[in-house]
Amino acid sequence: MDIQGKTIVITGAAQGLGLTMAIKLAELGANLALIDLNETSLSKAKDQCQSVSTSNMIQTYTMNVANESDVISTFSQITGDFGQIHGLVNNAGILRDGLLVKAKEGSIIDEMSLEKWQSVIDVNLTGVFLCGREAAKQMIAQKTAGVIVNISSISRAGNIGQSNYSAAKAGVAALTVCWARELARFQIRVAGIAPGFIETEMTKNMKPEALEKMTAGIPLKRMGAPVEIAQTVQFILENDYLSGRIIEIDGALRL
Numbered sequence: 001m002d003i004q005g006k007t008i009v010i011t012g013a014a015q016g017l018g019l020t021m022a023i024k025l026a027e028l029g030a031n032l033a034l035i036d037l038n039e040t041s042l043s044k045a046k047d048q049c050q051s052v053s054t055s056n057m058i059q060t061y062t063m064n065v066a067n068e069s070d071v072i073s074t075f076s077q078i079t080g081d082f083g084q085i086h087g088l089v090n091n092a093g094i095l096r097d098g099l100l101v102k103a104k105e106g107s108i109i110d111e112m113s114l115e116k117w118q119s120v121i122d123v124n125l126t127g128v129f130l131c132g133r134e135a136a137k138q139m140i141a142q143k144t145a146g147v148i149v150n151i152s153s154i155s156r157a158g159n160i161g162q163s164n165y166s167a168a169k170a171g172v173a174a175l176t177v178c179w180a181r182e183l184a185r186f187q188i189r190v191a192g193i194a195p196g197f198i199e200t201e202m203t204k205n206m207k208p209e210a211l212e213k214m215t216a217g218i219p220l221k222r223m224g225a226p227v228e229i230a231q232t233v234q235f236i237l238e239n240d241y242l243s244g245r246i247i248e249i250d251g252a253l254r255l
Contacts, residue, residue, distance in 0.1 A: 065127030180244030195251025
């Protein structure tokens with residue numbers, strides 16, 4: 001797909017990886033529908049995207065990806081505003097880490113609450129499902145050859161302290177394969193990205209010794225840069241024979 005002039009929807013677009021993706025796609029001339037819960041941050045994100053490309057259309061939408069009626073109405077509005085949806089990057093996600101059960105000297109001192117479990121499943125998995133479904137509906141109705149990019153994680157293989165996150169990201173990877181096979185007849189491609197440790201605001205705030213220990217375990221001896229994930233989004237959008245695959249961008253951390 002030629003990104004120039006195409007309408008790409010990005011969830012979780014107000015900061016972090018989502019913002020970096022948005023800026024990269026703006027540079028390539030895409031029209032952008034930026035979705036997030038934080039209206040103030042969304043406005044700043046729009047300004048940043050417009051600063052690198054003044055020729056494309058950029059609109060913002062405040063939306064909870066886990067709210068079905070919110071998602072349905074927003075994607076309908078995006079189609080009304082732009083005419084078509086050519087791509088979706090399912091990026092919105094949250095972390096609520098914790099051990100399944102924490103014990104000391106045989107006594108239970110903590111556990112992963114149902115609230116922690118459900119909140120991550122709602123945003124990281126149900127949100128992907130809802131946004132993917134609505135994007136696909138709009139693409140099919142408009143007879144648009146489109147692309148859906150789902151952001152999974154190498155944690156989908158299982159990671160200590162991340163029962164909820166790992167389960168959600170494994171589900172995202174499975175959805176990617178299901179949708180690629182189901183939607184191919186409509187000329188809709190679906191692929192995923194599984195980032196490893198990426199430089200974000202969260203990692204910048206880590207203690208130096210913890211950051212050094214984490215980086216030492218990566219064969220390339222550094223964390224990934226957000227732009228390297230954005231470049232992978234670009235690759236998926238532009239490669240018309242790529243579908244049904246999860247691309248791991250992790251510095252060889254998990255082979």
